[in-house]
Amino acid sequence: MTENELRDLLCELGASLFARGYSVGSAGNISVRLxxxxxxxxxxxxxxxxKAERISKLDAGWAHVGGDKPSKEVFMHRAVLTARPDAGAVxxxxxTHATAIGCLAEPGESAPIPPLTPYFVMRVGRSLPVIPYYRPGDAAMEPAIHEAAKSARAMLLANHGPVVxxxxxxxxxxxxxxxxxxxxLALMLRGAGARALTGAQVEDLLSTFG
Structure with missing residues (x-):
């Protein structure tokens, strides 16, 4: 896709997430590799x-070169995208529910959501590390996010929200x-003795779909 097409798609998908309550107010941020x-x-x-024309642009060294000033959490995106050269977006x-899990889980946990469905395994993966709490915008969390992203496609920031x-x-x-x-789903089924996918079923999904 061209840069202009990506700008338009970012606006379209951002509006869809917002309309369905995945973010409220000015919460949340998205980045795309160019x-x-x-x-x-x-x-x-x-x-x-x-607005497509106002989306921030940063150069290869993460310096702001166009559009409005980028999110104060630019370091969060840098941490993931430098750790995962295969990733094209964050x-x-x-x-609400992912943040709730991040409030319940202990920092350092690696799988606070059980593998209940195949699409969770296929899209999120085996690991979902919980990063210790840092104040929003605190660049001190960058090393922890970078390290977690080396082996995980997604993570939860304790008491804050998901990074995917x-x-x-x-x-x-x-x-x-x-x-x-x-x-x-995990919160709905808490304490109900739900049947999670077996280790063999998880491995089959990962070997089949990556």
Whole structure:
């Protein structure tokens, strides 16, 4: 896709996430890798009201070179995209159920949501590390996010929200949506003795779909 097409798609998908309550107010941010740098949602912007021409552009060294000032959490996206050269986009939301899991789980946990459905495994993966709490915008969390992203496509920031990567922007959004619905399902089934996928079933999914 061209840069202009990616800008339009980012606005379209941001509006869709916002309309369905995956973000509220100015919460959440999205980044996309370009051949010559990165696109990022601007600081204090609403995912529901993005303007393609005002989306921030950063060069290959993460310097702001166009559009509005980028999100204050640019370091979060840099941490993931530098750790995962295969990733083309990162979605950070404050979606309710995934954030709730991040408030319940202990920092350091690697699988706070059980593998209840195949699409959770296929889109999110085996690991979902929980990063210790840091104040929003605190760049001190960058090393922890970078280290976690080396082996995980998605993670939960304790008491904050999910951070999800994907090969493309659409892949990252799909994975973020799947994570939120899996978190909702896990909370609904808490204490009910739900049947999770077996280790062999998880391995079969990962070997088949990657």
């Amino acid at each position: 051949p010559d740098g990165y696109l990022m949602t601007p600081t204090n912007s609403s995912l529901g009201r993005l 979605v950070h939301l404050h979606s 990567s994907g090969k493309t922007l659409m892949d990252a959004v799909y994975a973020a949506e799947e994570l939120e619905e899996s978190a909702r």
